[in-house]
Amino acid sequence: MLTIDRATYDGIVAHAKRDHPDEACGVVAGPEGSDRPERLVEMVNAAGSPTFYEFDSTDLFQLYKEMDQNDEEPVVVYHSHTATEAYPSRTDIGLASEPGAHYVLVSTREHGNNEGPVEFRSYRIVDGEVTEEEVTVVDELTASN
Amino acid sequence: MAIEVRIPTILRNYTDGEKAVSADGASLSALIDDLEANHPGIKDRLIENGDLRRFVNVYVNDEDVRFIGGLEAELSDGDQVVVLPAVAGG
Numbered sequence: 672m673l674t675i676d677r678a679t680y681d682g683i684v685a686h687a688k689r690d691h692p693d694e695a696c697g698v699v700a701g702p703e704g705s706d707r708p709e710r711l712v713e714m715v716n717a718a719g720s721p722t723f724y725e726f727d728s729t730d731l732f733q734l735y736k737e738m739d740q741n742d743e744e745p746v747v748v749y750h751s752h753t754a755t756e757a758y759p760s761r762t763d764i765g766l767a768s769e770p771g772a773h774y775v776l777v778s779t780r781e782h783g784n785n786e787g788p789v790e791f792r793s794y795r796i797v798d799g800e801v802t803e804e805e806v807t808v809v810d811e812l813t814a815s816n
Numbered sequence: 817m818a819i820e821v822r823i824p825t826i827l828r829n830y831t832d833g834e835k836a837v838s839a840d841g842a843s844l845s846a847l848i849d850d851l852e853a854n855h856p857g858i859k860d861r862l863i864e865n866g867d868l869r870r871f872v873n874v875y876v877n878d879e880d881v882r883f884i885g886g887l888e889a890e891l892s893d894g895d896q897v898v899v900l901p902a903v904a905g906g
Contacts, residue, residue: 714903718904722906724906726903729880731873732875735898736878750905760906761906762905767905768901
């Protein structure tokens with residue numbers, strides 16, 4: 672299960688809406704081993720594409736360096752689909768390389784840049800196998816959730 | 817000569833879980849051969865058809881090797897090499 676606070680959830684949705692019709696991408700970092708998505712980091716989609724996303728290689732390096740210095744890991748890796756459902760594509764599955772992360776998919780296909788609900792779903796992707804998981808949105812991450 | 821190579825989570829099954837290993841080589845290509853000698857199987861995860869895999873990034877002292885000669889990038893004692901899989905998808 673992914674437990675995420677409201678502000679971070681809203682931040683991911685806002686990023687996806689803003690970048691529509693291109694795919695938006697980013698991570699939510701958290702303390703190593705904590706499974707707590709605490710620090711939203713919006714990344715630039717270097718592919719600038721409605722059907723593909725890729726972190727810029729220099730940005731990727733900086734991000735991992737920063738997480739390493741903070742003893743953080745990518746708890747959530749998110750991206751949007753802008754014309755299809757919020758389910759990992761074959762490419763997403765083939766390239767997934769963080770077996771410990773929650774892969775969040777947001778679909779903006781219904782409302783694009785405008786107000787309105789989006790599909791927000793989370794998966795584990797390990798060795799090419801996709802497992803959907805429940806998403807619980809809380810007001811605030813506390814020690815007990 | 818010793819070069820520290822940082823290994824991403826997804827490849828740590830080749831390094832007994834180690835986050836960083838030491839290797840030798842005057843070029844990235846030689847370094848990867850040396851890694852392969854001690855961690856069999858890892859080379860295939862980095863190289864395809866004689867070139868770096870499209871979705872694997874390798875950095876030497878903070879520089880993406882694609883900008884400094886790719887597999888021919890020169891290495892010296894004390895350099896740090898970081899391997900990071902691309903974060904990408906469709």
